[in-house]
Amino acid sequence: MFSSVPKFKTAFLKKLEMMFGTSFEESTSQEQFQTLGHMIREYVSADWIQTNELYRAGAKKQVYYLSIEFLLGRLLRHNLLNLGVEEVVCKGLRELGIELDQLEEIEADAGLGNGGLGRLAACFLDSLASLDLPGHGLGIRYKHGLFEQKIVDGYQVELPEQWLRHGHVWEVRKTDDAVEIPFWGEIETRMENGRLVFRHLNAEPIMAIPYDLPVIGYHTQTVNTLRLWNAEPARFPAHADIFKYKKETESVSEFLYPDDTHDEGKILRLKQQYFLVAASLKAIVKSFKKKNKSLLAFQDYVSIHINDTHPAIAVPELMRILMDDEGLGWDEAWRITVQTLSYTNHTTLAEALERWPLRIFQPLLPRIFMIIEEINERFCKEVWKQYPGDWDRVERMAVIAHGEVRMAPLAIVGSHSINGVAKLHTEILKNREMNLFYQFYPERFNNKTNGITHRRWLLKANPGLSGLITDAIGPDWIGEPHKLAELMRYNTDSVFLGKLHEIKQRNKERLAKTILDKTGIEIDTESIFDVQVKRLHAYKRQLLNVLHIMHLYNELKKDPDALLSPRTFIFGAKASPGYYFAKKVIKLINSVADKVNKDPATKDKLKVVFLENYRVSLAEEIFPAADISEQISTASKEASGTGNMKFMMNGALTLGTLDGANVEITERVGRENIFLFGLSAEEVLDYQNNGGYHSLEYYHHDARIREIVDQLVNGFFPDTDNHFNEVYDTLLGHNDQYFVLKDFASYAEAHLEVSRKYLDRGKWLRMSLVNIAQSGYFSSDRTVREYADDIWKVHSALKV
Numbered sequence: 001m002f003s004s005v006p007k008f009k010t011a012f013l014k015k016l017e018m019m020f021g022t023s024f025e026e027s028t029s030q031e032q033f034q035t036l037g038h039m040i041r042e043y044v045s046a047d048w049i050q051t052n053e054l055y056r057a058g059a060k061k062q063v064y065y066l067s068i069e070f071l072l073g074r075l076l077r078h079n080l081l082n083l084g085v086e087e088v089v090c091k092g093l094r095e096l097g098i099e100l101d102q103l104e105e106i107e108a109d110a111g112l113g114n115g116g117l118g119r120l121a122a123c124f125l126d127s128l129a130s131l132d133l134p135g136h137g138l139g140i141r142y143k144h145g146l147f148e149q150k151i152v153d154g155y156q157v158e159l160p161e162q163w164l165r166h167g168h169v170w171e172v173r174k175t176d177d178a179v180e181i182p183f184w185g186e187i188e189t190r191m192e193n194g195r196l197v198f199r200h201l202n203a204e205p206i207m208a209i210p211y212d213l214p215v216i217g218y219h220t221q222t223v224n225t226l227r228l229w230n231a232e233p234a235r236f237p238a239h240a241d242i243f244k245y246k247k248e249t250e251s252v253s254e255f256l257y258p259d260d261t262h263d264e265g266k267i268l269r270l271k272q273q274y275f276l277v278a279a280s281l282k283a284i285v286k287s288f289k290k291k292n293k294s295l296l297a298f299q300d301y302v303s304i305h306i307n308d309t310h311p312a313i314a315v316p317e318l319m320r321i322l323m324d325d326e327g328l329g330w331d332e333a334w335r336i337t338v339q340t341l342s343y344t345n346h347t348t349l350a351e352a353l354e355r356w357p358l359r360i361f362q363p364l365l366p367r368i369f370m371i372i373e374e375i376n377e378r379f380c381k382e383v384w385k386q387y388p389g390d391w392d393r394v395e396r397m398a399v400i401a402h403g404e405v406r407m408a409p410l411a412i413v414g415s416h417s418i419n420g421v422a423k424l425h426t427e428i429l430k431n432r433e434m435n436l437f438y439q440f441y442p443e444r445f446n447n448k449t450n451g452i453t454h455r456r457w458l459l460k461a462n463p464g465l466s467g468l469i470t471d472a473i474g475p476d477w478i479g480e481p482h483k484l485a486e487l488m489r490y491n492t493d494s495v496f497l498g499k500l501h502e503i504k505q506r507n508k509e510r511l512a513k514t515i516l517d518k519t520g521i522e523i524d525t526e527s528i529f530d531v532q533v534k535r536l537h538a539y540k541r542q543l544l545n546v547l548h549i550m551h552l553y554n555e556l557k558k559d560p561d562a563l564l565s566p567r568t569f570i571f572g573a574k575a576s577p578g579y580y581f582a583k584k585v586i587k588l589i590n591s592v593a594d595k596v597n598k599d600p601a602t603k604d605k606l607k608v609v610f611l612e613n614y615r616v617s618l619a620e621e622i623f624p625a626a627d628i629s630e631q632i633s634t635a636s637k638e639a640s641g642t643g644n645m646k647f648m649m650n651g652a653l654t655l656g657t658l659d660g661a662n663v664e665i666t667e668r669v670g671r672e673n674i675f676l677f678g679l680s681a682e683e684v685l686d687y688q689n690n691g692g693y694h695s696l697e698y699y700h701h702d703a704r705i706r707e708i709v710d711q712l713v714n715g716f717f718p719d720t721d722n723h724f725n726e727v728y729d730t731l732l733g734h735n736d737q738y739f740v741l742k743d744f745a746s747y748a749e750a751h752l753e754v755s756r757k758y759l760d761r762g763k764w765l766r767m768s769l770v771n772i773a774q775s776g777y778f779s780s781d782r783t784v785r786e787y788a789d790d791i792w793k794v795h796s797a798l799k800v
């Protein structure tokens with residue numbers, strides 16, 4: 001049906017009529033989109049079946065990636081590209097009077113994630129399939145993805161996101177593969193034939209129904225599976241309140257990250273975690289059993305990855321299955337568990353290190369809790385044996401302590417591999433945050449620097465640039481992204497650089513139009529597009545960026561020629577609903593935008609735009625249009641960052657601290673092709689441990705800082721009385737935990753350098769080219785290969 005334009009058109013029209021009982025002339029865009037989606041699913045079904053058969057029959061090891069987030073975004077264009085049918089479809093639709101670009105907009109983003117962690121999972125799926133690796137994702141089919149953000153009077157307002165309103169074309173409901181997951185109840189322990197048997201009595205079951213999505217590799221036959229679990233009532237109890245039971249059950253897959261400030265929310269989150277893990281492990285074990293291999297060889301056929309601590313409960317759950325369901329003894333079960341599981345840490349921030357109060361954990365998951373107690377006891381004994389008398393060490397490493405189950409220790413103890421997501425991050429884990437564990441299990445720790453799929457973030461998102469690249473060096477870079485380095489030979493080719501400039505301009509014009517449509521703000525496409533898009537968090541320091549903009553504004557008011565190159569600052573960020581400070585920063589950005597954009601004295605030189613509802617599809621439009629990528633986290637706090645890689649790959653220059661993967665970006669492009677500033681990770685950690693930083697001194701000694709910080713509270717912003725008092729307090733009253741004022745001068749200097757460099761167009765373009773050429777290393781193909789070789793030990797299913 002995709003073999004020629006006429007065939008596609010005929011098939012499309014027929015399918016549309018069959019699906020919707022309507023003529024083409026009467027059909028809506030939604031119906032047209034659904035039709036195309038179904039055609040693609042049908043088209044891949046043969047390969048999907050074949051891939052599954054290959055996996056079922058074959059002796060190849062499978063890897064399962066357990067993640068509470070999958071931030072997929074849209075799939076239409078991505079699937080068309082990977083299948084190699086984009087051109088036929090585009091032409092065919094055009095002949096019917098439909099623009100693919102517009103049809104693409106109909107699709108809702110699958111926003112089942114928050115930020116980097118979830119997007120990384122989605123990039124990995126693409127790379128696994130494209131490298132023909134037998135790897136599958138397992139997650140939750142949240143009814144509502146991450147909230148939809150509206151900005152009202154400069155404030156963030158959260159609305160429930162509705163990606164399933166028109167159904168999800170790519171999914172297949174697999175009712176026959178449903179499994180029941182027990183919660184609450186009691187455990188009965190009995191001796192039977194000389195061994196202990198555990199029975200879970202009076203449990204409240206929840207049904208987990210899988211929805212499978214095909215994960216289509218780039219120009220290959222491999223179609224892997226992303227399985228998302230939906231929570232539904234198992235059977236209605238005759239006695240209880242049926243509506244209450246239904247509602248409670250369904251709430252398990254209703255929202256991503258329910259508010260967990262109260263016990264009710266905590267219970268729901270823990271339920272979600274066990275729901276994902278228990279359903280997934282049931283499916284994995286079932287599929288393993290079809291191979292008729294000995295359970296003792298489980299780890300040779302199955303690898304299970306724990307993406308951050310959210311699925312760490314896989315450790316006791318796999319133990320439970322192997323012992324209670326399969327009858328293995330503890331030692332055998334433990335060996336298999338540790339050899340099967342691996343774990344990635346994504347952050348060192350204390351607030352993200354999960355811990356569950358026993359008063360919740362024990363009653364909700366009684367059998368799992370028993371197993372964790374045993375794991376803890378055995379582990380503590382081992383530590384004690386190696387460090388006799390060192391109570392303090394045992395306490396700090398324990399899986400259960402101070403009335404809580406600690407998920408990171410659980411994941412570490414139960415996995416054969418623990419990795420950080422960038423060199424610096426892994427070093428910090430080894431030498432600081434997880435040092436005691438590193439001393440105990442040095443061989444388990446390793447680094448896997450993050451990556452992004454260059455197919456979505458360059459090939460698809462930036463057709464202009466990818467076309468130019470292919471014209472210059474041929475198409476091999478798509479399969480082997482390290483070949484982007486061949487672009488280095490165009491470093492002095494002014495014709496090539498001119499084209500690079502043209503493409504950036506087109507992308508900027510396109511974004512400028514979107515901005516005008518969405519915000520009414522007109523921006524100058526000759527100005528530097530200076531972009532910071534990412535979750536809003538104090539450590540990411542959007543505050544530093546906006547304070548610096550206030551400074552630029554103050555300068556411009558004093559001297560209209562103060563700014564060497566006009567600037568457009570673009571922000572996109574969601575604040576977690578309960579994160580008060582983050583929401584204040586959003587308001588501050590919008591207040592500054594209001595002031596700056598309206599002032600006739602500055603509006604031609606300085607513009608500030610806050611784009612609401614930042615998400616994958618919007619990101620795809622933003623990265624290709626950026627000149628400057630703001631990666632300004634307090635050094636040591638950003639585990640890796642992946643936006644930094646997306647910008648670089650699209651030719652933006654990084655303005656950043658030596659944090660996360662910025663360190664490795666610098667290694668690749670060289671210091672002359674990046675704008676660095678600020679404290680080093682070493683220095684930050686030193687100040688944190690030993691003190692010595694006093695933000696007030698910077699306030700008193702730097703007139704620029706004094707001016708902007710005062711403006712937060714002195715009525716500078718009309719109609720926002722006292723709105724920014726708390727921001728003022730974090731900077732001065734609470735000694736500026738994230739070193740915003742400390743790094744201010746160095747940041748301002750780096751910005752000056754940016755302005756100077758931008759004046760030399762040829763130089764700038766050469767820097768941009770080096771960034772693109774060196775970005776191949778940051779393809780998730782490289783990352784996934786490293787995981788496959790070093791951790792999962794899985795190999796291409798197609799090769800014998």
Ligand code: 26W
Pocket residue numbers: 114115116117118120346347351352353354421450638639640641642660
């Ligand atoms: C317990 C609740 C929770 C859930 C998610 C706490 C924190 C999170 C984060 C949003 C996790 C996250 O996205 N981390 C990011 O992971 C990326 C992929 O490895 C890294 O590039 C980012 O530096 C890291 O912040």
